[in-house]
Amino acid sequence: MTERQTKILDIVLAIILVGFLLWGGWSLYQGTAIFDLLLNNTDEFAVYLSEVGPMGNLVYTATIILEVLIAFIPGYVIYPIGGAVLGVGNAIFYSVIGNLIGASVSFWIGRKWGYPLLQKFVQKRHLDRWEQYVEKNGSLAVLFLKLNPITSFDVINYIAGASPMKFWKFTVFNLLGILPYIILTTIFGEGVFVIAPTMIIAFLVLTFLYILWFALTLPGKIRKTFGRK
Secondary structure, eight states, rough: OOHHHHHHHHHHHHHHHHHHHHHHHHHHTTTTTTHHHHTTTHHHHHHHHHGGGGHHHHHHHHHHHHHHOOOOOHHHHHHHHHHHHOOOOHHHHHHHHHHHHHHHHHHHHHIIIHHHHHHHHSOOHHHHHHHHHHHHHHHHHHHHHHSSSSTTTHHHHHHHHTOOOOHHHHHHHHHHHHHHHHHHHOOOOOTHHHOOOOHHHHHHHHHHHHHHHHHHHHHHHHHHHHHOO
């Protein structure tokens, strides 16, 4: 990508970010959509979504994008509302679109300000080693963390952007990680964990294994990354 194309992309993403933040603020002021979700008035949000008619898809997608950017409310609260009002197929489609846009903007923020900041404080040879590690393991880490609802935090999008991970790899593995969660919660909502309580145990075990793996391997990786013996 040329420098001119990069600048154009930066402008477009900045406009998208500001636009959605302004819409979120206006929604709060008007007492609709975001306001309802912040107060956990899910019924009111469902009514509003149905009343806006053809704009419902756009409002729903914008809400998902803000949820990813700011993480003010868990997705499992929004997805089943979309399924009930827009239809399961539409809700899944627009949930994926909203997540992809929100994650892309988050990644861009991390890439724009996170990684350049590291370059100012960490020597290049250390960053080179870090890049090699992320290139080898970063994508799978995103997949496993996003696949597990207990560790599927939107802040991962910003962290990935602040790393040398390639955007296309992040996008693919992020999508693979969140898709099952979106589908299940759109259909069943929080009830998915009631219907299959053993899933909670499985996710807890996976979380424990993540923590154990990081505890056992991360110190060695840090030493290698920063040149310590």
